[in-house]
Amino acid sequence: MIHLHDISYLRLGCQNLSEMVEFATDILGLELRHKTDTHAYLRGDSSAYNICYIEGDADYDACAFEVRELSELDKAEKELAAEGITAKRATDEECEERQVNSALFFADPNGNRVELVYRPYQTGVRYFPGRDAGITEFGHFGLHTGDSERDIRFWTEVMSARVSDKIGEGALLRIDPVHHKIALFASEHTGVQHVNFQVASIDDVMRSWYFLQEKNVPIVFGPGRHPTSTAMFIYFLGPDKRVYEYSSGVKRITDEENHTPRQFEMAPTSFCMWGAKPNVDEFSE
């Protein structure tokens, strides 16, 4: 099995880099760490970056996971080959662009681009945003799945994730005690389905609710509380039409041996126990 240590970054294509930087700094509340003509690196914690927007193909996206040992990349290459998946080692230039020591690229069975990275750069300076959204960390991301049985098997049996809970065919997967760092949601698309940043408290969720309305940012779900992770949340759209989520209070699963994944019915109340209705295709019945 390929051991995933943590989520690392997302690379998200966009049409207009300046527009995405403005959204990410002034609305989402990330810090711009570095920008070139085509790439912008933004963060919500002390990592070198959590999101890299890349001007060009707006449909391009990739998600990255950190592995703890360099040898894990060779092991991964072999294990993926046994699954019929061809992986490619990153060149020095590709590593430099990603600010990592080493990396391996492949696509999961759904065609989602995945990067395994060794030693993603950290910084010695704390995160300093222009807008205080209360972000504490890069929380998790959603990935599309066209065949949940196939993809849950891949992510749990090949990639070492564990199912924390299921909603309909969708699954919330953990790679450490945090309830989930990957959300697999059924759709006909591929790639990143939503991007989550954790915020410090319900006050930050509610402050952003007012702030986002004032800035005419489309809110697509919430405020509400997930019965699965127990986190309070709000979802909204970026100018790239991607779904962004703030949430606070995600549950940790500490009794690994005794955790039994729960199956939630595919109904709005499985997404929000307060009664908010999602206006997002993948979350609807």
Ligand SMILES: CC(C)c1ccc(C(=O)O)c(O)c1O
């Ligand atoms: C609506 C989606 C996919 C979802 C469901 C549950 C949680 C949670 O329990 O925290 C999420 O974060 C989600 O994004």
Ligand SMILES: [Fe+2]
């Ligand atoms: Fe989420």
